[in-house]
Every structure is written in structure tokens, then in C-alpha cells.
Amino acid sequence: MTPAASRPGTYAAAAIAAAILLFPHGGNFAVLAYVLAPLAGVWIEIKARNQRLAYAQGASLGFRGSFYGMVAAFAIAQLAARIFDEQLWRFDNWYRLLPLLASKGLDTDTPRAWYLFMAQVTIGAVFAGMFAAPGGLLGVKLFARRHDVA
Numbered sequence: 001m002t003p004a005a006s007r008p009g010t011y012a013a014a015a016i017a018a019a020i021l022l023f024p025h026g027g028n029f030a031v032l033a034y035v036l037a038p039l040a041g042v043w044i045e046i047k048a049r050n051q052r053l054a055y056a057q058g059a060s061l062g063f064r065g066s067f068y069g070m071v072a073a074f075a076i077a078q079l080a081a082r083i084f085d086e087q088l089w090r091f092d093n094w095y096r097l098l099p100l101l102a103s104k105g106l107d108t109d110t111p112r113a114w115y116l117f118m119a120q121v122t123i124g125a126v127f128a129g130m131f132a133a134p135g136g137l138l139g140v141k142l143f144a145r146r147h148d149v150a
Contacts, residue, residue: 007041007045007051007061008044008045008049009040009041009042009043009044009045009049009061009065010041010061010064010065010068011065012040012041012044012065013037013038013040013041013061013062013064013065013066013068013069014037014064014065014066014068014069014072015069016033016036016037016040016041016065016069017033017034017037017065017066017068017069017070017073017132018069018070018072018073018076019069020032020033020036020037021033021069021070021073022073022076022077026073030127031127031131033066033069033070034066034127034128034130034131034132034135035131035132035135036135037062037065037066037069037132037135038058038061038062038063038065038066038132038133038135038136038138038139039135039138039139039142041061041062041065041136041139042058042061042062042136042139042140042143043139043143045061046139046140046143046144047143052144053140053144054140055137055140055141057140058136058137058139058140059133059134059136059137060133060136061136062132062133062134062135062136062137062139063128063129063132063133063136065132065136066128066131066132066135067124067125067128067132070124070127070128071121071124074120074121074124
């Protein structure tokens with residue numbers, strides 16, 4: 001059995017969570033991302049790939065998919081802000097791209113900014129645990145046939 005982190009359902013859940021969180025005002029729908037993304041990831045594993053999932057695997061898939069999606073959305077939002085701030089779409093500013101990608105990419109030069117960043121990631125992990133793990137459990141309960149649950 002493949003680990004939950006390398007399953008296509010985890011990738012799909014992460015992509016769906018990131019897409020919902022990257023919508024304008026996506027932070028208002030964070031709980032929706034933490035519930036719909038695990039449901040979609042579990043559905044892909046059970047229905048599309050014909051895999052049997054235990055409840056613990058569904059919870060793990062839900063947590064990991066939503067957490068990875070939240071981290072990806074945060075990184076994409078930070079990178080997009082830097083691209084627009086530095087005007088990197090213009091050809092004459094491309095020389096700034098390599099140092100930007102080689103550096104940390106985040107404005108965490110002070111300890112206070114680093115602690116704020118770590119607090120955001122920690123709060124995202126707590127929310128993923130509170131909402132996404134039960135979403136994964138619900139997905140296994142909804143999409144698995146009674147005799148297929150391990």
C-alpha cells in the first residue's frame with residue numbers, strides 16, 4: 001500500500017484546497033476548502049482508483065491534502081505579490097527573478113516576521129486537523145461500500 005502522501009487523492013485534495021483558498025476572499029471560505037478538498041481526495045481514491053481506505057487513511061489523506069494545499073496557496077500568494085511588486089512580467093526586470101527565487105522569497109528578515117509566518121502555518125495545521133481529518137473520515141463513510149472499509 002502506498003503512503004498517503006504519495007497518493008493521487010492527496011494531490012487532488014491539495015490542488016482543490018489551494019484553488020479555493022486562492023480565490024478572491026478565499027480566506028472567507030477556508031472551512032469549505034478544508035471540507036471539500038478531503039471529500040474530493042477520498043472520492044478519487046475510492047471511486048476513481050478502486051482503492052480500499054481505512055478510516056485512519058481517509059483522515060490522513062484529508063489532513064495532508066488540505067495542509068499541503070494551504071501551504072501551496074500561501075506560497076503562491078506570496079510569490080504572486082512579489083511578482084506584481086517587482087513587475088517581473090516586464091522583460092527589462094527579469095534580472096530580478098533569479099535573486100528572488102534564490103532567496104527566501106518571503107519577507108521574514110526580522111524575528112517578529114518569522115514568528116508571524118510560523119504562527120500562520122501552525123494555525124493552518126490546527127484548522128486542517130480540526131476540519132480536514134473529519135472530512136476525510138466522512139468521505140470514507142460516504143463513498144466506501146460497507147464491506148470495503150478496512
